[in-house]
Amino acid sequence: MNDRALQTTGKPQYTGSVIPLPEPPAGVSVIRDVEFGSHERQRYDVYLPKDISAPMPVVVFFHPGGWMRRDKRAVRTMFVLEYGYALVSIGYRLAQDACFPAQVHDVNLGLKHLIENAGTYGIDTSRIVLAGTSAGAHLAALAALAMDRADFNPVPNLELKGVVAIYGAYDFPQFLSAVQNSETDQSSAESPLGLLIGGDPQLYPDKLVTISPVTYVRRDAPPFLIMHGEQDKVLPWAQSASLAGELIKQGASVDFEIIPNAGHGDEVFRQAPISDRIVRFIDRVMAS
Secondary structure (H helix, E strand, O other): OOHHHHOOOOOOOOOOOOOOOOOOOOOOEEEEEEEOOOOOOOEEEEEEOOOOOOOEEEEEEEOOOOOOOOOOOOOOOHHHHHHOOEEEEEOOOOOOOOOOOHHHHHHHHHHHHHHHOHHHHOEEEEEEEEEEEOHHHHHHHHHHHOOOOHHHOOOOOOOOOEEEEEOOOOOHHHHHHOHHHOOOOOOOOOOHHHHHHOOOHHHOHHHHHHOOHHHHOOOOOOOEEEEEEOOOOOOOOHHHHHHHHHHHHHOOOEEEEEEOOOOOOOHHHHOOOHHHHHHHHHHHHHHO
């Protein structure tokens, strides 16, 4: 084994923000643990708002956690249920259980299963917005953009109304070039990124390109809302700027916003006025 694969940075591992699991609004029906594979993480939860006629538009959420923590209950967009949208949170295998591309396989497999069974839940498959925060934003962007990567098992003919990507990772070569400024370990074989790709990230430059959503930006991408905190010390806002910039270069539709004084996982992303701006974007693209 290459000795470099065993090296560590000496920095502590990031253990995540302390955020309580959210409760759905009163009256929301919840269907838990719909299976789309044999692994315990290959499940999704369906949240159906009250007093809304089917078929309902849906926001499909992918959870945060650095690809190695949390699960589908860690929903960061629960507020959309108060605006007439169904919500589905899709789980995926963590990096310590399976290296990439297992995670994007799972989000695509979960999407396929949901679309095939949408009638069961009264969901309108012509009105889907993907959403994610942190690691989930990375996976949402890949599911939406990497449609020509057969080895990612993309959803055939997937038509999305939009993507909400919040404080995510999208350009890993750029990310690795700036990790010396990080307070936590972001670049060893034991870091979240190292576990995701299966070794010291510096030894696998091709993999860094492969897992980066910026690699797959295209002109006909669905509209994106990209948000990031100015004070994010885990994933710098330059990650979101890179994705937004590439989308703009290709002529795709993108709303890009840096939130002043906000850190990674900040509560402001789940409260008004930021949550209101997220809902306005969803309203706009769903109506298009």
